[in-house]
Amino acid sequence: MTNFMSRNDLLLLVGFTAVVLTMPIWLTPFGAGYPDLLQRFMIFGIFAVGFNILFGLTGYLSFGHAAFFGVGSYAAVWSFKLLTLDAIPAMIFAVLISGLFALIIGFLSLRRSGIYFSILTLAFAQMSYNLAYSVLTPITNGETGLQLTLSDPRVLDAAIGQSFVGQPVPTLLGQQLGGYAGFYFCAGFLILSFFFAQRVAGSPFGMMLKSIKSNQTRMQFTGFNTRPYALSAFVISGMYAGLAGALLAVTDPLAGAERMQWTASGEVVLMTILGGVGTLVGPVIGAWIIKYFENILSALNDNILTQFWSFLPEGFAEIVVKVTSKFVGDGWHLTLGLVFVIIVIFLPGGIMEGVRRIAAVARRSGPPGAKSHQHQPAE
Amino acid sequence: MKLLKSGMSRRRVLQTGMAGIIGSGVAPMMFTKGAWAQEFCNNPTGDTVTLGLNLPLTGAYAEEGADEQKAYELAIAHLNGEGDGGLINVLTPSALKGNGILGKKVGFVTSDSQTKSDVARAGATRMIERDGAIMITGGSSSGEAIAVQGLCQEMGVIFMAGLTHSNDTTGKDKRRYGFRHFFNAYQSGTALGPVLSEAYGTDRRAYHLTADYTWGWTQEESIKNTTEGLGWDTVEAVRTPLGAGDFSQFLTPVLNSGADVLILNHYGNDMVNSLTQAVQFGMRDRQANGKDFQIVVPLFSELMAKGAGENIKGIYGTSNWHWNLQDPGSIAFTKSFGAAYGSPPSQAAHTCYVQTLLYADAVERAGTFYPPEVIKALEGHEFDGMGNGRTLYRAEDHQCMKSVLVVQGNDAPTSEYDVLNVVQEVQRDTVDYDASIFGGELGPAEPAPVCA
Structure with a gap:
């Protein structure tokens, strides 16, 4: 098994696992060490890793990935409502349905490439969103969102005579998945997803995807039919999105139509570009940064800012509070936009390019050896 | 502190989870009911x-x-x-x-x-x-x-x-x-019904524009039941997305629908926009079926009335309080x-x-x-x-x-806040209804779930 994984890949996986599992510890000083946000970090990390298989490896920019995410959520919630509160069937169900959905949309959209492909996926996603929002309301419950109720049939649970007291919540073999249990559950899936993406990237199949990205026409001239490869990548990344959507429904059993909107599709593109397209770790870091901004910056208000800047002389502090308050609270998008612009201008390869540059500088200036492989470029 | 707390609760959840699995998959709550009697989510311990x-x-x-x-x-x-x-x-x-x-x-x-x-x-x-x-x-x-x-x-x-x-x-x-x-919407309907029949008669044709989510749906249903009880016809009920901004595409069909009352099941900015646009379409100056065209906004608030300005004058609705x-x-x-x-x-x-x-x-x-x-x-x-x-x-x-208030847009406001008149205060007994008509189940209070 020595060829199973290269030493670097193994190190990366182990390091990634360690970072993820210790998140509740090292994120607490940043105000983010609470289960709900940690779960979101994991879930959107999975979403971004999956998106990167399509966008980063194959070079197809999909603007409609939120549709698969939403379909995964709805499928999972329906499984909780109709079959059982156990998470496993719901997730299998969600991944299958979103895979099927991706197969159909991918089959149609992949007839075109470049900007036309992006527009097609965007159109399909908007169609799905509008269906969920106002046409298929018996299935999706529209704006209100699909929720679990006591009166749901839950055929399998009823068959083994299991009844539930209180508000139904998803379980895993009888254990509830709220709070930190939910976080570790999602973290397990993120690590598995990361491992799988690593294997895909390193496999002959991954090589095919990369060559589609670099020059699809040349591939075709050499006798390869590229469509099945691109379609497989599309379906795989759709299934990743479905998995993420299902996990969001497992940790918080409500499926709303907003998570299928084009802004949600755009968000995952931002995550990937911010972190670094084509790298393995980059999209995950991008997802974490965006979710952190969304949840932490948006919760800051003038009172907190006044406390924070209170060390400044009076009068001046007020001005600073006034200026900074535009960038937090409702204005967190402004901060995100600025960060995004700065990254794209100065680090076109995303945050991972920054890491690589720092590593290169460190290698040149610092003593060779111990320091050098600590900052291996994570590709 | 935080870390210790989370570590303990994880272990506890695991233990009870295992007990649950052994106990033939029954939800582990019954084992813990006594043990957690006064422990609950976010029990405030400081001052x-x-x-x-x-x-x-x-x-x-x-x-x-x-x-x-x-x-x-x-x-x-x-x-x-x-x-x-x-x-x-x-x-x-x-x-x-x-x-x-x-x-x-x-x-x-x-x-x-x-x-x-x-x-x-x-x-x-x-x-x-x-x-x-x-x-x-x-x-x-x-x-x-x-x-x-x-x-x-x-x-x-x-x-x-x-x-x-x-x-x-x-x-x-x-x-x-x-x-x-x-x-709620049901009580709005009960309170509004008599006022509407007195003001606009019992032979009317109503067209609903409804915000497309739970509130809009139930209000449309309740108001429809009330007005149909009065003898009104419902021409059509059209759903509009929440936060649509522009309602002209929904308002145009109203003009040729044969309706003589427009019921706006909208709230907040949506209602301000749809009402303003309806007035701009000349609906309040129209005649339909030989009667003056009317607009009804079943749920009103002062903020909306203020936002809609002139357009709100004379329009009926209900409020919780004024x-x-x-x-x-x-x-x-x-x-x-x-x-x-x-x-x-x-x-x-x-x-x-x-x-x-x-x-x-x-x-x-x-x-x-x-x-x-x-x-x-x-x-x-x-x-x-x-x-x-x-x-x-x-x-x-x-x-x-x-009690529930039936209100009407003030024709002669004395200040920018004096935009609504209370037409009638409908007593609690009148808007009372049987709690079981909407179904649903409250679920139990105990055992109190313990958040992470």
Whole structure:
């Protein structure tokens, strides 16, 4: 098994696992060490890793990935409502349905490439969103969102005579998945997803995807039919999105139509570009940064800012509070936009390019050896 | 500290989980009921207690959200014994002492729900898990209220709904941990019916434009039932997306539909936009079927009336409360709100303020923050002095039963706030209804779920 994984890949996986599992510890000083946000970090990390298989490896920019995410959520919630509160069937169900959905949309959209492909996926996603929002309301419950109720049939649970007291919540073999249990559950899936993406990237199949990205026409001239490869990548990344959507429904059993909107599709593109397209770790870091901004910056208000800047002389502090308050609270998008612009201008390869540059500088200036492989470029 | 706490709870959850698996997969709750008797989500141990305010500060109902925040800050100041005490002085019976809740100083955290169910739920989760909120309150949309109410039931945290008018909140989707002071669409229909038949007759053809989510659906249904009971026809009911902004594509078909009444089941900015556009389309100057064309807005608020300006004059609707009422409670609230913020409070502000006080009062009467005891204190509680006459928190569905106002846009406003006239105060007995007609199930209060 020595060829199973290269030493670097193994190190990366182990390091990634360690970072993820210790998140509740090292994120607490940043105000983010609470289960709900940690779960979101994991879930959107999975979403971004999956998106990167399509966008980063194959070079197809999909603007409609939120549709698969939403379909995964709805499928999972329906499984909780109709079959059982156990998470496993719901997730299998969600991944299958979103895979099927991706197969159909991918089959149609992949007839075109470049900007036309992006527009097609965007159109399909908007169609799905509008269906969920106002046409298929018996299935999706529209704006209100699909929720679990006591009166749901839950055929399998009823068959083994299991009844539930209180508000139904998803379980895993009888254990509830709220709070930190939910976080570790999602973290397990993120690590598995990361491992799988690593294997895909390193496999002959991954090589095919990369060559589609670099020059699809040349591939075709050499006798390869590229469509099945691109379609497989599309379906795989759709299934990743479905998995993420299902996990969001497992940790918080409500499926709303907003998570299928084009802004949600755009968000995952931002995550990937911010972190670094084509790298393995980059999209995950991008997802974490965006979710952190969304949840932490948006919760800051003038009172907190006044406390924070209170060390400044009076009068001046007020001005600073006034200026900074535009960038937090409702204005967190402004901060995100600025960060995004700065990254794209100065680090076109995303945050991972920054890491690589720092590593290169460190290698040149610092003593060779111990320091050098600590900052291996994570590709 | 935090780490230790989480580590222990993880181990405990694991242990009970294993016990659950061994015990033939039965939910592990029965093993733990006795052991956790007084342990509950966010049990306040210090000398402060935190309330979680979930407010739509952006989106279609943002203006209501801003007014709600003012009301909450005022209520919390009054609970802590600051300011003039507001409605604490007129609430009867009252256990409030003006020294916080059970002697603990009241603090709060806020979250912007963006008028979206998903976001509202994420915000509430953050306030419960990270900020340790003992109670969640707020919201301007029934979609939010229902989503957050389900979450609170799951977490074992009491939810005091803000502005939510859907029948489902205390009907199909009612929850043991959720309470609503605001009235609902069914009561709007009952109150509005007689006024409409007197003003517009019994031979009318109505066209509905409805906000496409739970509140719009139930209000459309209730108003339709009422007007059809009067003998009106319903030409068509069209659903419009929440926060649409431009309603012209929905208004054009109204003109040629043969309808002579337009019923706008819209709220907040949506209603301001759709009404303004309807007036711009010349609907109020039209004749249809030989009658003057009329517009009805079943749920009204002062903020909307102010936003719609001239267009609101003469239009009928219902309200939960109005600042111009002359009972001691309304006078006291309008006075202290006006003194603090320089404008009279909206009905959203009123219901949020009252909800905060009612929660605090229930905790004082229960003598504990333990949610099941607080729930017992609220269920079937009858009180007076809050501006709506004698009010009952009905035990069967957690709906407050009180009088409802039928209002009309003021033709000759004397100030920018004097935009609505109270036409009629419909008594509690008239708008009473059987709690079981909407179905739904409250679920149990105990065992109280313990959040992570």
